[in-house]
Amino acid sequence: MQKYSGFGLLKHAFSHHENWQRVWRNPTPKKHYDVVVVGGGGHGLATAYYLAKEHGLTNIAVVEKGYLGGGNTARNTTIIRSNYLWDEAAHLYEHALKLWEGLAQELNYNLMFSQRGVLNLGHTLQDMRDIERRVSANRLNGIDSQLLNTKEVQDIVPILDCSKNARYPVLGASWQPRGGTARHDAVAWGYARAADALGVDLIQQTEVTGIRRKDGAVCGVETTKGFISCDKVACVAAGNSGVLAKMVGITLPLESHPLQAMVSEPLKPIIDTVVMSNQVHGYLSQSDKGDLVIGAGIDGYLGYGQRGSFHVVEHTIAAILEMFPIFSRVRLNRAWGGIVDTCPDACPIISKTSVKGLYFNCGWGTGGFKATPGSGHVFAHTVANDEPHPLAKAFSVDRFISGKLIDEHGAAGVAH
Amino acid sequence: MLEIYCPYCEEHREEEEFHPVGEAHIQRPEDPESLSDAEWAHYLFYRKNPRGLHHEMWVHATGCRKFFNMTRHTVTYQILETYKMGDKPTVTEEAKDDAK
Numbered sequence: 001m002q003k004y005s006g007f008g009l010l011k012h013a014f015s016h017h018e019n020w021q022r023v024w025r026n027p028t029p030k031k032h033y034d035v036v037v038v039g040g041g042g043h044g045l046a047t048a049y050y051l052a053k054e055h056g057l058t059n060i061a062v063v064e065k066g067y068l069g070g071g072n073t074a075r076n077t078t079i080i081r082s083n084y085l086w087d088e089a090a091h092l093y094e095h096a097l098k099l100w101e102g103l104a105q106e107l108n109y110n111l112m113f114s115q116r117g118v119l120n121l122g123h124t125l126q127d128m129r130d131i132e133r134r135v136s137a138n139r140l141n142g143i144d145s146q147l148l149n150t151k152e153v154q155d156i157v158p159i160l161d162c163s164k165n166a167r168y169p170v171l172g173a174s175w176q177p178r179g180g181t182a183r184h185d186a187v188a189w190g191y192a193r194a195a196d197a198l199g200v201d202l203i204q205q206t207e208v209t210g211i212r213r214k215d216g217a218v219c220g221v222e223t224t225k226g227f228i229s230c231d232k233v234a235c236v237a238a239g240n241s242g243v244l245a246k247m248v249g250i251t252l253p254l255e256s257h258p259l260q261a262m263v264s265e266p267l268k269p270i271i272d273t274v275v276m277s278n279q280v281h282g283y284l285s286q287s288d289k290g291d292l293v294i295g296a297g298i299d300g301y302l303g304y305g306q307r308g309s310f311h312v313v314e315h316t317i318a319a320i321l322e323m324f325p326i327f328s329r330v331r332l333n334r335a336w337g338g339i340v341d342t343c344p345d346a347c348p349i350i351s352k353t354s355v356k357g358l359y360f361n362c363g364w365g366t367g368g369f370k371a372t373p374g375s376g377h378v379f380a381h382t383v384a385n386d387e388p389h390p391l392a393k394a395f396s397v398d399r400f401i402s403g404k405l406i407d408e409h410g411a412a413g414v415a416h
Numbered sequence: 417m418l419e420i421y422c423p424y425c426e427e428h429r430e431e432e433e434f435h436p437v438g439e440a441h442i443q444r445p446e447d448p449e450s451l452s453d454a455e456w457a458h459y460l461f462y463r464k465n466p467r468g469l470h471h472e473m474w475v476h477a478t479g480c481r482k483f484f485n486m487t488r489h490t491v492t493y494q495i496l497e498t499y500k501m502g503d504k505p506t507v508t509e510e511a512k513d514d515a516k
Contacts, residue, residue: 242465253461255438256490301436304467304491309417311432344461401457 001197004108023189024196029203029228033061035383036221036230038208038244040064042073042184043361043368044236045191045202046376047383052198054377055384060200061230062192063223065207069188072238075306075338076369077261077283077295079274081118081179083145085134088394088406089347090141095391096374097178103373109190111182112288118179119153121277121323123168131174138176146175156273159326167322168280181274181285187372211247211358218357232357234383239304239339241362248355253400254341254363258299258308260316262335264327266290280319292330294320298340298366307337340365345405350379350392359383360397418493420474423500424482437473439463440485467491469509474498 002008002021012020035051037044040062051057064070080100082093104111122128131147138145153173154162162170192202203225210222211233220229235244239256267290276283281297296316299308313335321328343349343363348371350361361379364371378389388396399405418431445451445459464470470490475483487496487507496507 240467243467251458251462253457253463255463255465256467301488302465302470302472302490303493305493309431311417311430400461401453403453403457 001108001193004110023193024202027201027203029061029063029206029223029225030059030201031229032059033201033228033230034059035232035234036060036228037062037234037236038221039071039236039238039240040066040068040188040192040202040204041071041236041238042069042188042191042372043238043364043375043379044234045069045188045195046372047234047236047361047379048200048376049191049195049198050377050380051384052195052200055380057384058199060195061228062195062200062202063206063208063221063228064202064204065224067204068192068202069185072338072340072368073184073188073372075261075336076184077285077293078181078184078287078369079118079179079276079283079285079295080113080182080370081176081274082143082370083118083120083134083138083174083176083179084408085137086406086408087137087141088391089408090138090143092374092378092391092395093371094141094143095377096371099373099377100182101178103190107190107194109186109193111186111190113180113182114288115178115180116273116285117156117175117177118274118276119148119156120174121153121168121275121279122171122173123277123279124171127279128171131172135174138174144176144178146177148173148175157271157275159270159324160275161323161325168277168319170323179274181287183288184369187369191372191376208244211244213248213355216356218355232359232383234359234361234379236361236379238362238364238368239341241341241360245360248353248358250353250355252349252360252362252397253344254349255302256304256339256341257301258303258305258337259340259366260296260299260308260313260335260337262294262296262313263287263291263333264294264330265333267292267330270326275323277319277323280316280323282316282319282323284320284324291333292327298342299337303337304339305337306339340368342366344400346408347406348375348395349397350375350382350388350395351397352382352386352388353397418495420486420495421498422476422479422482423484423498424480425476429476429479433476433478434474435477437475437483440471440473466509469496469507471505471508 342365381389
């Protein structure tokens, strides 16, 4: 793998940047792999990377039906934080955040990881009670979380309407300084490049159409490019997980919904943090390019169409404008939707299944991006050892039967 | 935005007046006490979540406030029919297969 550096940039300038090495190979599938990862998004690529790096498995393929990082990795609003209420979730997301902090160096890829802080606003007394509880829980778990009052919020975000007569009065907020954003595509590309360098085959434009079993264990996957034999199949297919599960006759407690987001035209720097509001279900940050990145609420109906209804966008924009009247003349550039696979308790499933050699990592719902490194890391451990990683244990699919749910709905400000 | 025909109001109205409620035709177990944990979990949490035709319940929240059912395609979002509670859907995956 060609190492990226400032010096390299200078060196390649002399040859007009025409001699850069290809970032990853485009291999033809081998006959057999130890592990086939289904889904080439951030989580799938991270899984492959950690399988190769930490578990010494290099005979791995990532099979992707479209192109790498073209699903929800390319469609989210890139927010990273770990201030979740319940211990299990907080530990998992904090594990991810710690990995984020050294990731750009580790992958030798600029992820534009920016710890600009995340605010979760409270607009009602109940919001503030919930926030106070969550901040206290976070601090007990060693997560940097603070409770701010209106004035402190106003100091951080001067353009936020914190006046008494605001439609959504700001009573305070939780503040996680280590939270922030990263460049979503770069995360997928960085992991893909690093995994490829460790010998992982990244097979794009290849859809898995079936999972073949022998004596109750996985023996390979049928794809649009033919049969690929393998010992283990790790499914990281987000919204399409249910479709994969159906191939082997198992069901998952998932529902796929459209979730929409949008960006404005590029503006000069005006907001240097991430502002989220659960109450009105809108959140906003500014990308390094200058666009305002705005996330909407989830569409209530089931959908695989990667688009949602317009009134959801309209409601979000209305709320954002009430909070930031200064943006009233800003024009939106693009809006889009992704399919999120939501669990009844709004926590992911990282689990073995009743089929030997088949593993699922899904159900990240509306908040998977922030977990990308942690998700890949614990899932790789689960797949390699056929035993859940200590942090992933609580996220087994069995929890829906035992009743030990991790109820992160709303309580922890789970807006994405 | 979806345009939805309410079978009770007998009118097409905009989606904003409605709320999706989830999968239709889920029957509450007659004798919950006798169910195993897995069966109970299935009733509570496991849904079909199909990529294709889906029978789902909606409520005309700011209209007649009545619940009704709908058959909708989850990829194209096309609404094939709406029908009153207690009725059976006329457009189903099986019926579609029979027609072939």
